[in-house]
Amino acid sequence: MITIYDIAKLTGFSPTTVSKVFNDYPDVSLKTRRKILEAAEQLGYLPNAHARSLTTKRSWTIGILYNESSGVGMLHPYFAGVIEGFKKVATSRGYDLMFISKDIGGKKSGYLEHCKIRGVDGVVGILPDYSDPDFTELLDSDVPMVLLDQESETRGTVYSDNLDGSIRAVQYLYDLGHRKIGHIGGGNTFAGVKRMQGYLQAMQELRLPICEEHIIQGSYDYTMESGRIAMEQLLQAADSPTAVFAAGDNLAIGAMQAVKDHGLSIPGDISIIGFDDIAMAGFLTPSLTTVRQNTHALGNKAADMLIYTIEGGTTISSEVIPVELVARDSCRAIE
Amino acid sequence: MITIYDIAKLTGFSPTTVSKVFNDYPDVSLKTRRKILEAAEQLGYLPNAHARSLTTKRSWTIGILYNESSGVGMLHPYFAGVIEGFKKVATSRGYDLMFISKDIGGKKSGYLEHCKIRGVDGVVGILPDYSDPDFTELLDSDVPMVLLDQESETRGTVYSDNLDGSIRAVQYLYDLGHRKIGHIGGGNTFAGVKRMQGYLQAMQELRLPICEEHIIQGSYDYTMESGRIAMEQLLQAADSPTAVFAAGDNLAIGAMQAVKDHGLSIPGDISIIGFDDIAMAGFLTPSLTTVRQNTHALGNKAADMLIYTIEGGTTISSEVIPVELVARDSCRAIE
């Protein structure tokens, strides 16, 4: 391995000067800088990140926390989209991304321990359930952090405008003439709660009766299967809804299947609207009307915030990313 | 930060002995070991991975190479599934995962450079196109590596049995009575080529005429949109096929949409079979018959191989993971 000492030897300068060149110190003459750079090129020098981190206490690494236990995490397009967006700005700002699991070195440990051992500069959390005690330990630590889909007194957070999106979804169905509007919820997750809240609020504002039978919780991991089961229940209801707002596209897809299984048509018999706008939404039959989350913007913003914090900023803010209703074919006007 | 020196001071032993305890050296008395462990616990000691890596030249980090330029990468369920599987075994063996991009430190560089600077112990590649010159540089290096969806003389590789899967897909359609079987290809990717080959081979073995008009390439990134476009072309064909084998589920989904857009029914007018078995497949209407790739096994196997290589093993092998035909509703028997 080529080190700065090799370059120093070759050029006759000291290792310090060599180091200065690579760190863009101003107090190196242009001539020296050139010589050193040339020698580095010639020798094929590459810096050693570990050595650098050891002295500077900066690893230029950001940890990604995500749900590993439930199958969801990575496999959900939402997660993938956010990470894509996050990675783009993190990379451009010089940071690399590392997955932080509860285990390290093949042994059980915890998020905080893992972060400390790896010396990550900060962490981005994308979890459905932030109440995990192992997570709160990290939350109470001094590790810079930004959270997706969460509110916090002490940390920056980023999330979609779930409330607005839900209200618009219900309003949209209302405008199409629907009065019996059901909801398939996203369980006790941050987004699930917010969307439920938006649904309830919209129903109230529109002076629509809120019928308990028309509100069914899907699972916290937004699986299609749980959407299917929820819709089954909705269809059992005495006076089943003419339209359903599902808290996630996967839930909506499961719901669509249940409707079809009952020999009913979408949107003929029941209109369905989802939340997310996963890539698939436009390719379903019928194509799914949904509330689009801007996952890319979510990721971008989260990275901006985290890096700001890492680099000394201190604002604790909540960034709310606007959503957009995408009208397709799964809802129809009635009456 | 608590270091081994703090523990040494507290217990009265030398830093060396402390280090030995954490590295499970046998030549430390049980009593000493206990005292040191206790002190470590009490002080809240956590090792510093950078310092350790600096001396040992082992980072316990594995780099993930994936396609960042095309939007595909991370967003495709295939990728996510493989990484999930990979991560599980890597984590259990003590390794963490880091994304390796072409950039590092916010500057353009290259995969190899990035790997060297970060000192990863090995790399797993999941790329559609391994001919990227920036990648071949890494391929020619001494960095331990395993490749997905690729064959190589010098590196371990893991891939699904694309040939077998494709042959079975065609055979399945044949058994249902189909004789005019079209193919939507996965472009010039490893999997695309293999699946095309399987299609052609099966057609020949079944003594079915191979009609150029019935073979259309989708895009190398397997987008639904490209599947839709390909199917449009297939429908223009003078004597359009009664069944289509698509090289990926996304392609199949796009194809299904095109068929429906033409007022035709699946499987009434045209049968379609895909490849992948993404989570969505069973929830489409009609549900999609497809060839299931075991992404989890792919990831597991790749991790096993890579770690074996990292830890001194030298076998260069290709591991082929079996696939499975999942019959659903998008294909029907004719005549």
Place this chain on the structure above:
DNA sequence: CTGAAAGCGCTAACAT
């Protein structure tokens, strides 16, 4: 069984 000493590659005061 325990410890002293050296060194991994780099950076940061602090001279000069």
Place this chain on the structure above:
DNA sequence: ATGTTAGCGCTTTCAG
């Protein structure tokens, strides 16, 4: 503008 020195936290001979 350049160099000296010390040290980041840990492991590894090698001696005792």
